[in-house]
Amino acid sequence: MVSVELSQVEMETALRYAQYHCEHGAGTKPSHFHDAQTRQERLVTDQAVGQVATAAVAKYLYGHTQPYLLTQMYHVLHRTRTDYGYDLGAINIDVKGSYMRGRND
16 A cells, blocks of 8 residues: 655645535536435535545655646636546546545554
């Protein structure tokens, strides 16, 4: 297993982007995993996990979260566009993260 530690600022920034996306239309398209009601119930957690995971992958690949931040800035400017699996700039990486609920996870 690979371990990546985000600083408090990096974590807070990722969570701010999660909040922004929740407030600006995230969850309006159908999910491949959840029905519409479940998607809305889990939207905040799913967005937070996804944003933190993407920031962590950027830090793992590049040693910093700059590519994540640039990609998020692009998504904010082009909210109606889908990312087509390009979660980090121009490389075709579609990050998937999981929230582990067990106390030993």
